[in-house]
Amino acid sequence: MKELLQYILDGLSIGSIYALIALGLVVIYRGTGHINFAQGEMALFSTLVTWWLHDKGVPLLLAIAISAALAFVGGALIDVGLMRPAGRRSAFAPVVVAIGLFQGLNSLSGLLFPKSGQGLPFPSLFPNKPKDFVSIFGAAWRIERIGVLAVVLVTTALLFVLFQKTKIGLAMRTVANDATSAKLVGVPTNRILMFSWALAAVIGAIGGALKAGIDTNVSIGSMFSVFLLSAAAATLGGLDSPGGAVIGGLSLGVIESLVGNYPHDWPASDWIGIKTKTVVAFLIILIVLLVRPSGLFGSSRVERV
Amino acid sequence: MSALLTVRGLSAGYGPIEVLHGVDLDVQEGQVAVILGANGAGKTTMLRAISGMIPRTGVVDFNGQSIIKTAPERIVSLGVAQVPQGRGTFTDLTVDDNMRAGAYVRHDHEVVSDLALWYETFPRLKDRRSQKAGTLSGGEQQMLAIARALMSRPKLLLCDEPSLGLAPLITKALFQTIQRLNEQHGLTVLLVEQNANLALDIAHHVCLLETGLIIAAGSPAAIASDDAVRRAYLGA
Amino acid sequence: MTSTLRARQIRYGGSLHWILRAIVAAVLVVLVWRMVSGAVPSSLGKYTEAMALAIAALSLNLLFGFNGQISIGHSTFAGISAFFLGYSIRFWDNIAFVSLVEACVLCFLVGVVIGLPALRLKGPYLALVTLAIAYVWPTVARQFIERKVTAVTGESALTKFLVRPPSWTGLKNTRQDRALYLFWVALALMVLCYVVVRNLRTSRVGRSLVAVRDNETAAAVMGVNLARTKVLTFGVSAAMAGVSGWLIAAEIGTVDENSFTILTSIKYILALILGGAATLTGPIVGAFAYFFADDYLKRHAPHWNWLPGKFGDGPIASFLLGVLVIGFVFIAPQGIVGLCRRIGRNIATVVPEPIRGPTHEPANEPNNLPNNLPNNLGESTS
Numbered sequence: 006m007k008e009l010l011q012y013i014l015d016g017l018s019i020g021s022i023y024a025l026i027a028l029g030l031v032v033i034y035r036g037t038g039h040i041n042f043a044q045g046e047m048a049l050f051s052t053l054v055t056w057w058l059h060d061k062g063v064p065l066l067l068a069i070a071i072s073a074a075l076a077f078v079g080g081a082l083i084d085v086g087l088m089r090p091a092g093r094r095s096a097f098a099p100v101v102v103a104i105g106l107f108q109g110l111n112s113l114s115g116l117l118f119p120k121s122g123q124g125l126p127f128p129s130l131f132p133n134k135p136k137d138f139v140s141i142f143g144a145a146w147r148i149e150r151i152g153v154l155a156v157v158l159v160t161t162a163l164l165f166v167l168f169q170k171t172k173i174g175l176a177m178r179t180v181a182n183d184a185t186s187a188k189l190v191g192v193p194t195n196r197i198l199m200f201s202w203a204l205a206a207v208i209g210a211i212g213g214a215l216k217a218g219i220d221t222n223v224s225i226g227s228m229f230s231v232f233l234l235s236a237a238a239a240t241l242g243g244l245d246s247p248g249g250a251v252i253g254g255l256s257l258g259v260i261e262s263l264v265g266n267y268p269h270d271w272p273a274s275d276w277i278g279i280k281t282k283t284v285v286a287f288l289i290i291l292i293v294l295l296v297r298p299s300g301l302f303g304s305s306r307v308e309r310v
Numbered sequence: 311m312s313a314l315l316t317v318r319g320l321s322a323g324y325g326p327i328e329v330l331h332g333v334d335l336d337v338q339e340g341q342v343a344v345i346l347g348a349n350g351a352g353k354t355t356m357l358r359a360i361s362g363m364i365p366r367t368g369v370v371d372f373n374g375q376s377i378i379k380t381a382p383e384r385i386v387s388l389g390v391a392q393v394p395q396g397r398g399t400f401t402d403l404t405v406d407d408n409m410r411a412g413a414y415v416r417h418d419h420e421v422v423s424d425l426a427l428w429y430e431t432f433p434r435l436k437d438r439r440s441q442k443a444g445t446l447s448g449g450e451q452q453m454l455a456i457a458r459a460l461m462s463r464p465k466l467l468l469c470d471e472p473s474l475g476l477a478p479l480i481t482k483a484l485f486q487t488i489q490r491l492n493e494q495h496g497l498t499v500l501l502v503e504q505n506a507n508l509a510l511d512i513a514h515h516v517c518l519l520e521t522g523l524i525i526a527a528g529s530p531a532a533i534a535s536d537d538a539v540r541r542a543y544l545g546a
Numbered sequence: 547m548t549s550t551l552r553a554r555q556i557r558y559g560g561s562l563h564w565i566l567r568a569i570v571a572a573v574l575v576v577l578v579w580r581m582v583s584g585a586v587p588s589s590l591g592k593y594t595e596a597m598a599l600a601i602a603a604l605s606l607n608l609l610f611g612f613n614g615q616i617s618i619g620h621s622t623f624a625g626i627s628a629f630f631l632g633y634s635i636r637f638w639d640n641i642a643f644v645s646l647v648e649a650c651v652l653c654f655l656v657g658v659v660i661g662l663p664a665l666r667l668k669g670p671y672l673a674l675v676t677l678a679i680a681y682v683w684p685t686v687a688r689q690f691i692e693r694k695v696t697a698v699t700g701e702s703a704l705t706k707f708l709v710r711p712p713s714w715t716g717l718k719n720t721r722q723d724r725a726l727y728l729f730w731v732a733l734a735l736m737v738l739c740y741v742v743v744r745n746l747r748t749s750r751v752g753r754s755l756v757a758v759r760d761n762e763t764a765a766a767v768m769g770v771n772l773a774r775t776k777v778l779t780f781g782v783s784a785a786m787a788g789v790s791g792w793l794i795a796a797e798i799g800t801v802d803e804n805s806f807t808i809l810t811s812i813k814y815i816l817a818l819i820l821g822g823a824a825t826l827t828g829p830i831v832g833a834f835a836y837f838f839a840d841d842y843l844k845r846h847a848p849h850w851n852w853l854p855g856k857f858g859d860g861p862i863a864s865f866l867l868g869v870l871v872i873g874f875v876f877i878a879p880q881g882i883v884g885l886c887r888r889i890g891r892n893i894a895t896v897v898p899e900p901i902r903g904p905t906h907e908p909a910n911e912p913n914n915l916p917n918n919l920p921n922n923l924g925e926s927t928s
């Protein structure tokens with residue numbers, strides 16, 4: 006019982022990172038109807054910039070803030086310079102560009118940070134010595150995990166305030182719902198999309214730093230699996246539902262953690278365990294999708310082409 | 311009286327297809343102008359061209375200022391609001407959010423009081439203010455579309471077939487509302503309508519659009535007395 | 547892009563057209579001959595790999611170009627087939643060709659099973675499911691190797707399976723002859739896959755594929771059996787990806803869980819985009835272009851001394867390919883084939899004969915990208 010709680014807590018904090026990146030995916034999907042295949046690599050690039058700044062002596066939090074600001078600009082530039090012109094070409098072109106961007110950013114990271122192939126040491130954002138934990142009903146919850154979860158929850162809360170309570174959030178929701186009508190009420194749809202990309206890039210920068218902090222390492226390959234699991238989380242929750250992304254991310258983290266710690270003396274433990282945790286997680290998502298084709302909380306509106 | 315909207319030689323279309331072939335139109339401040347025309351004549355296209363939603367050429371002056379090169383969202387903030395054909399409400403947003411989205415171009419602090427004003431005018435919307443717009447009835451959505459357009463405090467309201475799909479009684483009420491807005495709030499209206507009889511009742515100025523050309527324009531009385539028009543549009 | 551020159555018109559089926567066709571055929575024969583003559587195993591192997599990539603791109607094109615479905619999971623089918631070849635030869639003493647047929651059937655069946663969700667899922671959701679499959683495959687493959695291979699032989703990969711030339715070919719079991727043999731097998735398989743796609747495209751089935759892509763509801767109303775069309779396409783496409791994986795495995799001679807990853811799938815997609823999606827020859831052209839561009843950049847880019855210092859050592863090839871693909875979206879949205887066609891059209895166009903029979907196959911390949919450029923053949927193509 007104690008262990009179960011422990012696994013759930015661990016899962017929640019990893020899952021919260023998935024949830025955050027998934028939110029970035031949802032923000033772009035709602036605006037454009039496309040999945041940003043480069044989301045993980047955008048996060049990777051920002052995280053490497055953070056690492057570089059920190060390496061040059063900038064305090065970690067300041068480094069994250071600077072790199073998030075750069076990400077904001079970079080995300081906007083990606084939209085203005087690549088995605089929007091591509092969108093004018095054909096409906097599918099942005100997807101191709103995103104895949105090209107995925108490859109380009111990944112190798113650019115390798116070019117600019119040659120040692121990132123093997124992994125660069127990244128400082129933890131929170132105390133992470135063996136003794137740094139609090140005990141909750143007997144389960145040991147590491148401070149760094151609590152910290153990550155807290156940061157994500159606060160970020161998520163801020164995002165929800167942005168979506169629901171601010172004018173720009175309202176504009177984002179109108180664009181997601183019906184871009185033509187949004188223009189008709191005077192929403193500058195292009196600028197809103199640009200903002201969405203910028204926001205997604207910032208989310209990536211924060212998520213990337215959190216992930217690297219937990220791993221105390223950042224390498225070229227580290228964001229790809231995060232992207233995949235976040236994409237899975239967003240799919241599970243429904244690609245156009247921010248709330249769904251959060252719930253999807255957290256549940257995916259918990260599922261992974263539970264499957265990864267499947268007891269050895271239980272049936273089929275030969276097939277369920279740490280090595281197959283992702284397989285099992287994906288199978289569960291597939292089953293959910295078969296029952297609910299647009300995710301748990303996604304709207305089943307006719308897809309935009 | 312001066313023309314709030316002046317259109318000269320306006321041409322527009324979709325890609326290679328030209329639908330409007332140089333139309334002229336004047337809408338006087340404080341009046342209700344009505345465009346009549348058969349299906350496919352280009353009425354919707356004309357409104358879209360005025361509001362900048364499609365590429366156009368010619369002259370479009372609003373309030374003495376050329377808006378031919380202006381982006382649609384700028385045109386809205388200049389004071390032209392459009393109720394598109396098929397309403398175009400944000401179905402996933404609540405009624406309240408729809409109304410607030412209508413006020414997007416405004417930067418003053420009277421949004422809340424305007425909200426109250428239009429909820430008073432359309433009490434049915436007030437009862438449903440936290441309901442998603444997609445769950446409203448057709449008539450309610452039409453009201454919402456109009457109320458949303460009014461939230462931008464427009465000088466000119468472009469209204470595309472507001473009676474589409476509404477029951478006769480509701481249509482009548484809707485036209486009364488439009489007339490009231492015109493008379494009490496001094497709102498200038500450019501109305502596209504199939505329901506010629508009702509539209510003529512509230513119109514100050516009428517023009518007939520046929521395959522992308524204005525073929526007749528004048529006062530409602532003059533238009534209504536034209537035999538050809540009577541046969542084609544008034545069913546008598 | 548209108549040229550002031552009036553493009554010369556070549557009549558479909560006319561003598562000039564046949565001469566053109568003969569020239570193209572001759573060029574192809576010379577190309578193949580140049581590839582084979584005097585080639586060492588390693589360069590033959592490159593051609594084989596390029597052709598395997600072409601087959602994968604063809605299979606993706608069937609799904610994406612003609613049916614509008616996106617799959618990022620095609621590497622998995624290639625992987626299944628590659629593992630099947632390796633395992634069945636090594637442990638069952640299977641005959642290579644039998645294993646090819648069996649692997650295709652297996653991939654077809656797996657493809658159908660995976661294609662079933664495609665019935666319910668729309669665009670991006672389906673893409674993500676295939677992405678997940680590609681992501682999961684290495685894990686599954688690892689488990690397979692550990693349980694079925696390492697446990698028996700102690701090796702950590704499937705190796706030591708050779709595809710030997712049968713005796714009737716007169717080729718011996720040497721490295722050179724095996725490479726030559728595989729080259730011809732690859733060529734034959736690629737041509738076969740091309741013909742299959744081409745016939746599917748122009749057949750009744752093919753037209754229903756395009757109908758499904760362009761408008762599902764309308765296609766259903768017109769009596770296209772949506773479910774069957776979609777699922778079968780997925781199956782056939784998976785089988786074809788299996789052919790590609792089989793070839794790669796036969797050529798390289800060793801496979802493990804890292805042989806077919808998502809990056810492999812992305813390679814397929816890039817090759818297809820480069821050549822021109824929804825054109826018949828696009829996948830082949832794109833695969834060769836991609837393969838040899840990649841090969842060239844990998845060998846030469848590190849030595850470009852005009853590159854700023856350390857850039858030469860990093861994954862410069864991979865970076866340039868990414869840039870290339872993005873550039874292609876803007877320069878040549880319909881790939882190399884589309885670009886050539888656009889240029890060619892200014893020089894000469896093939897026009898169909900005056901209507902005679904009911905079935906007219908357009909001379910140029912049917913071009914079916916949704917946002918078609920104004921096309922001289924427009925009236926006759928669709």
Ligand SMILES: Nc1ncnc2c1ncn2[C@@H]1O[C@H](COP(=O)(O)OP(=O)(O)OP(=O)(O)O)[C@@H](O)[C@H]1O
Pocket residue numbers: 324327329347348349350351352353354355356395
């Ligand atoms: N998005 C579009 N793309 C291409 N052609 C269009 C488009 N919208 C309208 N058209 C064409 O333009 C012409 C005029 O259409 P428009 O919608 O302006 O007619 P309308 O007068 O509003 O008709 P209705 O009374 O039916 O609403 C029609 O022939 C129509 O087919």
Ligand SMILES: [Mg+2]
Pocket residue numbers: 353354355395470471
């Ligand atoms: Mg209309």
